[in-house]
Amino acid sequence: MQLWKNTALTSVAALLGLFLLPLAVAREPAEVPEYTELPRTEQTAPVQPAVKAVYDADRTLRVLDGETVREMTLADYLVGVTAAEMPASFAEEALKAQAVAARTYTLYKLTAGSNHGDTADICTDSTCCQAYIAMEQARANWGAQADAYEKKVRDAVTSTDGEAILYGGIPILAVFHSSSA
Known part of the structure; x- marks a missing residue:
């Protein structure tokens, strides 16, 4: 019985130390600058270019499909990837996000060098x-x-044409999986 009491007291002391120690060493924050609201500007509609640039349809890929290498545009490849990686019944914005992630991953592989x-x-x-x-x-x-x-999948790829996630001007390794948040 004594061993149990000693173990319980030690556990309680350790837990209290774990939660109370940060409070004991916490200091007052440095002076926080006062929040200044930026002046409001009149809202205007964004300027749309006369002709939207097309990037995905202009780039040809060599895609290894089983034992066969097929040439296709990046646009066609991304439609097939988006359709395979996410159910087409998902929301339009989710499909767009998938298209951007798939494009970014593809551009990363092209930049970093392929496994093939x-x-x-x-x-x-x-x-x-x-x-x-x-x-x-x-x-x-x-x-x-x-x-x-x-149409939904093609629209998701087309409406995000040329959009990719970059860091320092270079495509990131945009890995994703079915359980990603």
């Missing part, structure tokens, strides 16, 4: 690069919703 040497720029194997599904297979999987889902 001179054979291909990227592959369709999700354990190596990103999941990819050919549009014919995706449409077969989608059934009656095929037209709507294909």
Whole structure:
């Protein structure tokens, strides 16, 4: 019984020390500058360029699909990746975020060098690069919703054309998985 009491007292003392020690060593914060509200400016509509630049359709990739290397545009590749990596039934903004992450990852692989040497720029194997599904297979999987889902996925890729996540002007390693927050 005495051993139990000693263990309990030691545990309580350790917990109190763990939670109370930071309070004992905390200091008053340095003087915080006063918040100054920035002057409000009149809201104007953003200026839209006369012609939107197209980036994804202008770049050709060599994609290793099984044993075959296929040439396709970055736009077509991203449609297949977005369709494979996320259900087309998801919200439009989620599909756009997926398209940007997939584009960023692809650009990173092109910048950093591919795992496939001179054979291909990227592959369709999700354990190596990103999941990819050919549009014919995706449409077969989608059934009656095929037209709507294909348009939704293509719109997500097209509306984010050229958007990527960069750090210091270089694409980040935008890894993602089904349980990402």
